[in-house]
Amino acid sequence: MKLPFLLFLGIYGAHAVTHSLKYFYTGVSGDINFPEFTTVGLVDEGQFMYFDSNTKTAVPKTEWMKREGAEYWDSQTQGLIGAHQTFKASIQIVKDRFNQSRSTGVHTYQMMCGCELDDDGTRRGYFQYGYDGEDFVSLDQRTLTWTAANQKAVITKLKWDATGAEANILNIYLENTCIEWLQKYVNYGKDTLERKVHPSVSLLQKSPSSPVTCHATGFYPRSVMVFWRRDGDQVYEDVEHGEVLPNEDGTFQNSVHLTVKPEDLDSGRYECVVQLSGVQEDFVTRLENTKRGAEGSGSSGLIIGAVVAVLLLVAIVCGVVIWKKKKDAKKGFAPANTSDDGSNSSNNTAPKA
CATH class of the missing domain: 3.30.500.10 (MHC class I-like antigen recognition-like)
Structure with missing residues (x-):
């Protein structure tokens, strides 16, 4: 929906x-x-x-x-x-x-x-x-x-x-x-809620002509930025961002896809950057030799499949x-004038359309 x-x-x-x-x-x-x-x-x-x-x-x-x-x-x-x-x-x-x-x-x-x-x-x-x-x-x-x-x-x-x-x-x-x-x-x-769990980062490409996926998983909190850089500058074109999804253990995952020319795959010009809310350290994974799967710090390896969302x-x-x-x-509720005609009703809890 x-x-x-x-x-x-x-x-x-x-x-x-x-x-x-x-x-x-x-x-x-x-x-x-x-x-x-x-x-x-x-x-x-x-x-x-x-x-x-x-x-x-x-x-x-x-x-x-x-x-x-x-x-x-x-x-x-x-x-x-x-x-x-x-x-x-x-x-x-x-x-x-x-x-x-x-x-x-x-x-x-x-x-x-x-x-x-x-x-x-x-x-x-x-x-x-x-x-x-x-x-x-x-x-x-x-x-x-x-x-x-x-x-x-x-x-x-x-x-x-x-x-x-x-x-x-x-x-x-x-x-x-x-x-x-x-x-x-x-x-x-x-x-x-205030714990910090660093991400595992993996790069995957199905074929030399397919987009390269940077997949960050196992991180907490949810607030994260995952993006690609080329020669130190953020790349905006030919990039597709995925949604942040929950993992079954309460952590989160996110992916960003980059379409890149085959000749640039091992150029060392591209890198995936993960920035996690509340953590000053950036997690950087350079794109090189993707056939073997380039991995970031603490990576769990290649992407096996999407984790089922639990929410x-x-x-x-x-x-x-x-x-x-x-x-x-005082118990967390917002008081409201809730009836359809503008009068108060003790049984109404939200304004009627």
């Missing part, structure tokens, strides 16, 4: 340390063997909590989150039960606008929000909604207004822009509550719980 949300996963400086807190939730309608509502929370791209409408229980997915007691998880659970109902209503509203009210197919209504904090104090936040894997509306923090991705989303934009209350409340959450809880979670899991669920689920009560913000 296409996710426009991936634009937020970029790197902000080769060696800068960036921590992130993201919540994803998705409502699903139609005949599908999948929960009607699902929520995933990520810290530094690793899942730390989970909820779905079948189990109706928010649960920790890391050892370090188990330190939060029953009150915390009960609060998370109640908020997400309310969010389920709001998403169920919103899917129907959007289906009506897209003239799909009688559709028997599968439809999804998604939300992603989160914040990032650099080691220099720079903060970023985002709130985005999607429908059937495409952009729907997103929050512009600069103007505190909503941006509609298509004509059918304009109704939602105008409704949420009418008073500006939604945008202001969510912006306060992004700039304050989200950052505070990100810092708290990072402190909980610092032994895991496939993240591709379709998004969200953060938003409760109306101020006390819930």
